[in-house]
């Protein structure tokens with residue numbers, strides 16, 4: 096079987112999904128090749144001759160090999176300015192690819208002027224005309240040769256992000272034309288979200304043989320008639336992927352110690368809306384997996400992919416460190432109120448925690464069911480700073496229970512804790528399709544298309560997206576303490592590279 100990770104996603108670490116599937120297939124004696132066509136395709140476009148008409152583009156094209164090398168060089172991460180120049184120039188080179196066909200390609204995203212990944216008709220059109228995809232010059236040979244080598248049996252696509260959808264379907268269209276008999280399987284986070292939407296009907300029949308929702312190992316092994324598919328768990332196997340080629344200063348080891356979320360209550364979150372179950376790897380086993388993978392891969396950083404790292408896993412890592420620095424998403428829970436616990440995390444290698452604080456207003460947090468007490472959040476942030484762990488704080492504006500007064504309290508809280516916040520992510524609230532709250536506020540189409548993940552809603556207090564944007568741009572981002580935190584964020588790769596810059 097051939098497993099494909101399609102463009103475009105951040106090309107800084109190997110894809111965990113196909114690494115886990117590879118491991119599951121290998122354990123059952125099934126020959127399998129994992130291809131990161133995202134990384135390969137982006138490197139191809141970067142190094143492909145482009146017509147550059149202005150001075151900046153010509154310089155960016157001339158320096159592209161140097162900039163690729165600099166993103167793999169740890170010393171580049173000593174200077175955010177140098178790093179920013181390299182990634183901005185690389186993004187410029189990519190923007191030259193596919194322009195004549197209406198594409199805007201970037202290091203971490205892609206858009207087409209007319210086609211949308213939210214419309215099945217556009218995905219089918221991408222499949223009908225694969226030659227119109229900007230990555231076609233690369234995948235038309237690479238993909239077909241790989242399928243030929245695998246014996247034209249089965250090809251699986253790991254489709255996790257909207258930015259991967261149009262290219263995935265272009266590749267599927269090419270395969271259908273060239274190898275009509277090959278079985279095509281489509282899974283990954285985005286496919287799971289589609290399939291868990293209320294009223295889902297498969298619009299891809301005839302093109303895709305099997306769609307898989309949720310963790311793919313069991314269903315894929317079932318498809319391959321292996322028998323014990325559901326009974327086992329598999330640690331990822333990255334050995335087939337080109338670890339030295341990623342755009343990072345050393346290997347990043349992604350590891351998922353759970354699917355779903357142990358909290359699973361936040362009213363705005365797709366996890367409860369999609370009814371995803373929380374399935375953890377037993378913490379001691381996860382710590383043992385990580386130690387083994389660190390021995391084998393010698394990573395410079397572990398990326399824990401869990402929606403929220405459980406307190407039990409944190410404790411297991413503190414007791415039994417993996418042997419490499421690590422970061423990931425955590426909830427602001429009681430355990431972070433204990434400075435000694437935070438120090439034990441730092442000793443275990445924790446460089447940065449991503450924290451979904453969302454709001455600096457207690458009423459908003461309560462109505463979201465975040466389970467966060469602001470007085471405790473304040474202590475947790477200061478404990479992390481004192482322990483030497485950077486906090487990457489996520490804020491959410493425009494939720495149904497927030498209006499300007501509450502947003503201003505978020506500003507006050509953030510500015511008041513600026514010395515304990517290393518990085519900030521500011522997001523506008525989106526109402527997930529199927530969220531408990533959605534009906535209450537009157538839904539309306541948010542994006543055109545039959546595959547939306549979010550729905551529009553009427554804000555009960557008129558705090559709509561326009562007003563929120565005005566507040567963020569006119570006030571929030573301009574606050575000197577907040578502006579200084581926002582300037583720390585690595586462009587394009589953001590939290591994926593932030594730990595390399597982390598100075599708590």
Ligand code: SF4
Nearest residue numbers: 356359360361364402
């Ligand atoms: S803690 Fe995070 S993943 Fe879990 S329900 Fe809340 S927002 Fe979703």
